[in-house]
Amino acid sequence: MHRPKISLIQAPTPLHRLDRASVDMGIDLWIKRDDLTGFAMGGNKGRKLEYIMGEALAQGAEAAVTCGATQSNFIRQLGVAAAVCGVQCAAAAMQTPCEFNPPLTDGLTRDGGNVALGEWVGIDLHVYPDGTWDELNAHAEDLAQMYERRGLRVYRIPVGGSSPTGAYAFWEAGREVGPDFDCIVFASSSGSTQVGLAHAFRDTKTKVLGVASDPEPEIVEDFAELSRGLAALMGGEPVDTNEFRVFQDMVGPGYGIPSKEGNDAIRYLARKEGIFLDPIYSGKAFAGLLELVKRGEIEGRVCFWHTGGLPNLFAMRSMV
Numbered sequence: 001m002h003r004p005k006i007s008l009i010q011a012p013t014p015l016h017r018l019d020r021a022s023v024d025m026g027i028d029l030w031i032k033r034d035d036l037t038g039f040a041m042g043g044n045k046g047r048k049l050e051y052i053m054g055e056a057l058a059q060g061a062e063a064a065v066t067c068g069a070t071q072s073n074f075i076r077q078l079g080v081a082a083a084v085c086g087v088q089c090a091a092a093a094m095q096t097p098c099e100f101n102p103p104l105t106d107g108l109t110r111d112g113g114n115v116a117l118g119e120w121v122g123i124d125l126h127v128y129p130d131g132t133w134d135e136l137n138a139h140a141e142d143l144a145q146m147y148e149r150r151g152l153r154v155y156r157i158p159v160g161g162s163s164p165t166g167a168y169a170f171w172e173a174g175r176e177v178g179p180d181f182d183c184i185v186f187a188s189s190s191g192s193t194q195v196g197l198a199h200a201f202r203d204t205k206t207k208v209l210g211v212a213s214d215p216e217p218e219i220v221e222d223f224a225e226l227s228r229g230l231a232a233l234m235g236g237e238p239v240d241t242n243e244f245r246v247f248q249d250m251v252g253p254g255y256g257i258p259s260k261e262g263n264d265a266i267r268y269l270a271r272k273e274g275i276f277l278d279p280i281y282s283g284k285a286f287a288g289l290l291e292l293v294k295r296g297e298i299e300g301r302v303c304f305w306h307t308g309g310l311p312n313l314f315a316m317r318s319m320v
């Protein structure tokens, strides 16, 4: 079935071996470089946006509205994609969306990083006081309605681009990686990366292992729902809740807050291989990979999927 798609990224992204880290860690370690998509300073969202903006344009959208953390990588990449397509972009944000009250202390600055990049392309960013994800979604809906009252046709996009369309992009991305890895490890949050890859590798030996950036065990329920949406889109069966493997113990102090382990992983890969990770997602995911190797839970031929996020290196409040 034809799915509208626009071209944003340079694919396939590089996939190469990490010789020094392989020797050091005692595994055959490879890296998939979605930090090098060539679009909007890189990151996994460029893939999703090729299909999301394709669909938005096919529906005649004049404004794209979403939500996320103030320093969201998705908001930055959506803003750039929208600008490229001549569509306005608005986003509702909270510094640290969180289910806990009071929220955790800020991990990132309120300007610089992704916020600064968003200003270059004219994102209409509305920052609200911290609260829950449900409250943030309600703010996004208010924003969408505000744009509609201005007479614009609005395309609504869930946090992180995690619609079935976004997950479809990662099902397709799976084809850039052969079936001969023992496992693929990556940062997992709003779910379309993990759901797409879980569908792509379900009938292979490759285990798809997410390392959570959010401390919410019920995240797998959301993944299962997204998988049902993807199965409805593509045909075939959804992946069950209990088939998703997400490691929850690498979040550190909380979502959006850098951790000691994550930052140590950034130092490790930068000093060993000359490759930077980010403090909120990919650094914590690589810390998870190091820990899983240490525990003997993974071995053999391993692919680390670098999902980007590098602008947040320039929005750190302090180093841990």
Ligand SMILES: Cc1ncc(COP(=O)(O)O)c(C=O)c1O
Pocket: 043, 044, 072, 073, 074, 160, 162, 187, 188, 189, 190, 191, 192, 193, 194, 278, 281, 282, 307, 308, 309, 310
């Ligand atoms: C750098 C980075 N890595 C990983 C993720 C997680 O991807 P997903 O939201 O598809 O689970 C995100 C999402 O915000 C991200 O920005």
